[in-house]
Amino acid sequence: MNLPDRIYESITLLSEEGNALYDDSAFEGAISKWSQALNLLPTPQASWEAFTWLSASIGDAFFQLTQYPKSLENLKDALNGPDGLDNSFIHYRIGQCQLLLGFDEEAITSLLKAYMLDGDAVFKADPDGEVYLQKLKAQHLIDG
Incomplete structure (x- = not known):
């Protein structure tokens, strides 16, 4: 099922504006644009692909x-959308949030899910990724 053209175009425009703001480290502005786009999705919102990437963004x-x-809340919402x-990125960010919030066991589970989905690629793409890989290695969950 496709979004109506008018809604699709509005979501695309807001998403692009949000991406540009994010790239300029204007994170609050990006959140505002993406939230506006999310609010345009017909109900049930979680049934649309855009829900997943907007919530993750x-x-x-x-x-x-x-x-x-707030990061964890939105990322968990993203899990409920298509795909x-x-x-792996969603699970990775969830694991990072959980670890930073002191939810160590949940964090290990989320980081392991990210690893199982995509190997070490999502970890290698992050300058801090090795820290999180070491958490899995220390638990003897992955080789290394």
């Missing part, structure tokens, strides 16, 4: 702002 921006509870459970 909002969660990522909150992560950049070190607002980990959310199969997205």
Whole structure:
């Protein structure tokens, strides 16, 4: 099922504006644009592909702002959208948030899910990724 053209165009425009703001480290502005786009989705919102990437993007921006509870909330929402459970980045960011919030056991589970979905690629793409890989290695969950 496709979004109506008018809604699709509005979501695309807001998403692009949000991406540009994110790239300029204007994370609050990006969150605002992506939230506006999310609010345009017909109900049930979680049934649309855009729900997954908008929620994940909002969660990522909150992560950049070190607002980990809000990041975690939005990233967990993203899991409920199409292909959310199969997205290694979402699990990776969730694991990071959980670890930073002191939820160590849950963090290990989320980081392991990210690793199982995509190997070490998502970890290698992050300058801090080796820290999180070491958490899995220390638990003897992956080789290394």
